[in-house]
Amino acid sequence: MQGIGEDTVLADRYTLTRMLAQRDDQELWIAFDSTLDREVTATVFRATSAHADAALDSARRAAGVEDHHLPRVLDVGVQDGTAYVITEALHGAESMASLLQFDRLPAEEVRRLIGEAASGLGAAAARGLHHLRLTPHDIVRSPDGAVSVLGLPTDAALAGTDDVSSDEASRIDTVALVEIAYAGLTSRWPGDEPVPGLLDAERRADGELPAPSELAPGVPGDLDTLCRTTLGADEGPRTPGELARQLAPWSSERVSDSGRRPSRPASAGPAAALQSVPGGAPSATRMPGRPALAKAPDDRENTDAATDSRATAPVPQADHDADETAQISRSVLDAARERTARPPAAHDDDYDPSFTELEPPVPGLTGRFEPDRSSSKLALLLVALLVLVAVVFAFIGLRGIGGGSDKAAAGATSQSASPSASASASRSASPSSSPSPSATPIDITYVGYYGTGSSENPQMMRNVIDGDPSTYWQSFRYGSAALGGVKSGTGLLLNLGSSQKVGSIKITTTGGPSTINFYVTDEVGPVSTKQPAATLTGSGTQTATLNDATGKYITVWVTQLSQQDTGEYRERINEIQVLS
Known part of the structure; x- marks a missing residue:
């Protein structure tokens, strides 16, 4: 964008330092806020563009939406023909598109990511805001597991697609969320428009989109049905709020392996149910979760608080469906044992694909959860040998104390005889060990x-x-x-x-x-x-x-x-x- 580059200062406060992304109509930058001494994110676009005023108005309305899934809008303005929207920075966050470069995601992590994103978009819909251009690049996961939705303040307005009805806009966002869920389960993109970095899902000979279960093993039945009905039959939830309620409950923490869907014992009361509802047990850097509310009417009318950021998705009171996975079978246990012998399939926030897990610390022990009797005896024998070696070395060290003291005394005498020579040699050996005394x-x-x-x-x-x-x-x-x-x-x-x-x-x-x-x-x-x-x-x-x-x-x-x-x-x- 002309007139915008590194070190450009907006509003005498925000210094652009590094460009993150660029589209035809906007640029996304990391900027430094000199007033509050912190990094922020700056979205800049031409103030003379056809949709600039609508984008600025949308950003100002987004500033009034308080939901921890949506980065806070901190400032909106125009300077020298450049419009800007300043939002909080999400340090170390990775988009779902980036996460899918390695492999598909665990099904329960997909449930959590889409459920959290749907909750945020539901809160925005209650204020008349919709995304309308949602892709896997717009849903990001922070290192602490928190989920955020990017692009809500400006994307739809700048694209000129925000003139649809509220019901239609909610359906568009809901379908986009289900498409992203499909991509998370299969690592294939089912949408009509290609997404950079993702492979397209190939349709069957009859032109229909294959169900996620046809492309990947272990897809829960409810997620498989959700994708088939929403993307293949134009059915399913009509709003992000409905989608969040249909996905609940999900894990309150990041699922890093083939974790199971959180389930509630039949004897547990409402307090137990709150442990796995959306927003439960958030990280310290996010807004604390609130208790779940009773199920509200359809949020297409935008008349209830079910989509408000202060409410969490309700926990269904009916029994779980036929794909209940709370019970751990023998085959599941064996699979878990097998996983301990190979590198994890999901990576933590700073995991590098070239990293290989270390071998078991004690030779002879396998990857089982508990060693058997023979393995325990082997471990005790090794410990005893280590103790014996330590005792021998300690004895040798004690014998050398007397002789060492005489040598130390002789060394001290020799050292004191020529201090200047020693100091000179030290300086010549490490000429850059300390700065000049006059250095500031x-x-x-x-x-x-x-x-x-x-x-x-x-x-x-x-x-x-x-x-x-x-x-x-x-x-x-x-x-x-x-x-x-x-x-x-x-x-x-x-x-x-x-x-x-x-x-x-x-x-x-x-x-x-x-x-x-x-x-x-x-x-x-x-x-x-x-x-x-x-x-x-x-x-x-x-x-x-x-x-x-x-x-x-x-x-x-x-x-x-x-x-x-x-x-x-x-x-x-x-x-x-x-x-x-």
Whole structure:
């Protein structure tokens, strides 16, 4: 978009730092709010476009919808022909489209994601707001498992598709949610318009869309029926609120494997039912859940509070349908045991596909839940051997104390005889171990992520300049020191505010040795074709001499990761100080 780029400042407050996505009619940026010292998301578009006024009005109405599934609208305005909508940033969130790059999702995680999204869109529908352009890219999951829906304030208005009736708009959003559920269950997109990053579902010879159960095993009966009736017969729920009630109950936490649908014992009362309703037991960063309300009338009339963000989807009081999965059979138990012997199918927020689970810690033990009698005896024997070895080494160490003290005394005498020579040798061995006494700190105005793919733990980046060595930023974990072979490096981008001469940089890391390259530039760009100003290959606190290199940005580029005490490979940076 003309006139918009990196370092553009909107409303004398929001500095655009990194573009996330671009369409013909809008751009999505990460921006820095200098007033509140935090990152935000900025949607910008031309104020002269045909639908700009409608989009701004829609964004202002969206600001009045208080629902934790919808990113809060913080500011709306126009500056120099550019319209902008500022919303809260969702650090580390991944879209369903991104999650489906690896494999299809567990069925109960699909139920949870779509149910949470439907609850948010139901709350918006009660205020007359509809999405109308919903795809798997618009439903995102944060590292804590929270679900958010993107694009509600502006997407429909900018596309000029917001002139349909309320009933029709609710049906469009509901069908889109079911299409996304189909994609989550099968990793195939059933819609007419292709979605970037997803394969299209191939129709049968009769032209009908195959049911999810025909493409993937283990699809619950109710989800299979929902997709068949909604996408194949134009039946099923008509509004997001109806869809949320039909999907409930779902897990209150992220389902990371082939988890089961939450069920309620027949003897449990209403209090037990609240444990698995939407919004239950949310993370600390989200709004606390409220008790479930009694079932309300159809929300197509928008006359009840069932779609209000303060209410959660009701728990059906009837018995579960025929696909009840609460009982664990022998075959399920055997399958669970088999899963313990192979890498997990679902990844946590910082899981890298090249990472391989470690072998069992005690040789001879299998992946069963409980060791048998022979395995227990083997483990006890190994423990006894370890204790015996420890006792032998302790005895040898005690014998060496007397002789060692004499050698230490002689060494101390020799050391005191030539202190100046020792000090001189120390300085010549590590010329960059400490900065010049005249060096002064240079302020770092902003710390951002540098690298390919999704930003790695951006909420931790400012820890490297907070002056507290007990805090840190850490990368994702990888399968090897060379980042598992999936990328060439990862790191941080330091913004000094203006072009300055840099004498040295002091960095403190945790873990084993790593390789860190430093680049000083006036523009942000690829470093693969540049020579680093300095390179460090150690650990702990180190100082790199940059020889008065001049630039506005310092790229801290890690090409070999530290191995932490836990055995995992990830870089952990505690503090960074730039000196003149």
